[in-house]
Amino acid sequence: MKRYVIYRRVSTEEQGKSGLGLEAQHRDIALFLENFSEEPYEVIGEFEDHLSGKHDERPQLAAALELVRKTGAELLVAKLDRLSRKVSFIATLMDDPKVKLRVASMPSADKFQLHIYAALAEQEREFISARTKAALAEAKAKGVKLGGLRDKTMKRNEVVKANARARAEKVAQTVQPLRAQGASLRQIAEALNASGVPTARGGRWQASQVKRVLERLQAVG
Structure with a gap:
């Protein structure tokens, strides 16, 4: 029987944003289990953190990973950035032979594809941050309060x-x-x-x- 350990994460700022809230994560995971999971399956644990993805120290994620390593179950997340926003963290996790990762929104993605996606997402965030800082500096130069x-x-x-x-x-x-x-x-x-x-x-x-x-x-x- 296929076994899963579900992990969800949301930060205070993300609670109301479309696609990032807990309701959306519940929905995506349910869709994966219904349409893409091997049968039969069992969810043996569910964990949830209310912390930013920038923090590596997340107690519920640690507990989820401990259960995964102990039982051989797969760690199931709705989206890759719910696991972490850092490509280094995701890469280290995927190198762990005792951790199997599944992403509900990318049900057929293998480790290589997930790694590439994480790297591209991190680059995009860095570009958005730089663009925002440039826009603020330009506005300040024009006298905007x-x-x-x-x-x-x-x-x-x-x-x-x-x-x-x-x-x-x-x-x-x-x-x-x-x-x-x-x-x-x-x-x-x-x-x-x-x-x-x-x-x-x-x-x-x-x-x-x-x-x-x-x-x-x-x-x-």
Whole structure:
């Protein structure tokens, strides 16, 4: 039987970006398992980090890799940059004889192709960073007040946070009592879905979203 250890990662800044959120990762992994995995298969572990891909020290990734090396299962990620944004980190991992890597969005890619993709993605990020710095320097030379742009961004972020808190408070009467009774995050998500309560984007609830709601309610409380 084919066995998988699933790893997902998202940073605070990426939560709302299309294609990078946890919902999208859940979707891509589910599509891979349904359409591209060998049958039968078993998911023996799921791990999730809420940290930037620039950091190599990620406790949940370390735990996922430990389970992979121990059991011989394959590490399954939605996209390669969910594993890391550093080509050196990915290359080192692929050189590990005890680690087998599968990427849901590239179901047929071999190690060589994954390595090339990681290198090209890193070059693209470096170019985008250089282009952004050049644009900011040019704007500053023309007398544009960059601080004003940052202030607008901060205000927009505050509005986003306020909306998130308001949405959390709307489901508080369902989420908090269930949690107090010992219900798991997944069970609470299933209860919200069964009640027809949509997420902010109109989708179905996942355990990770319930966790964020509880954290926001705790912060407000």
